[in-house]
Amino acid sequence: MAKVLRCSELMPFCKAVIEGEDVEEVMAKAAEHVQQEHCLPTLPPEVAAKARAAIKDE
Numbered sequence: 850m851a852k853v854l855r856c857s858e859l860m861p862f863c864k865a866v867i868e869g870e871d872v873e874e875v876m877a878k879a880a881e882h883v884q885q886e887h888c889l890p891t892l893p894p895e896v897a898a899k900a901r902a903a904i905k906d907e
């Protein structure tokens with residue numbers, strides 16, 4: 850089952866929806882997304898923890 854993460858769970862007002870085959874893929878794409886769109890060089894641990902908790906089955 851695919852996994853989805855709505856960036857708005859982490860960054861209010863961001864409309865990006867990140868999808869992947871599994872949690873690891875979503876987390877990798879999320880890290881890339883925050884680098885490019887939110888000017889964060891890395892996903893801070895507390896944001897990563899929030900992201901993991903916010904990932905849902907599609």
Ligand SMILES: [Zn+2]
Nearest residue numbers: 856860863865
């Ligand atoms: Zn975003």
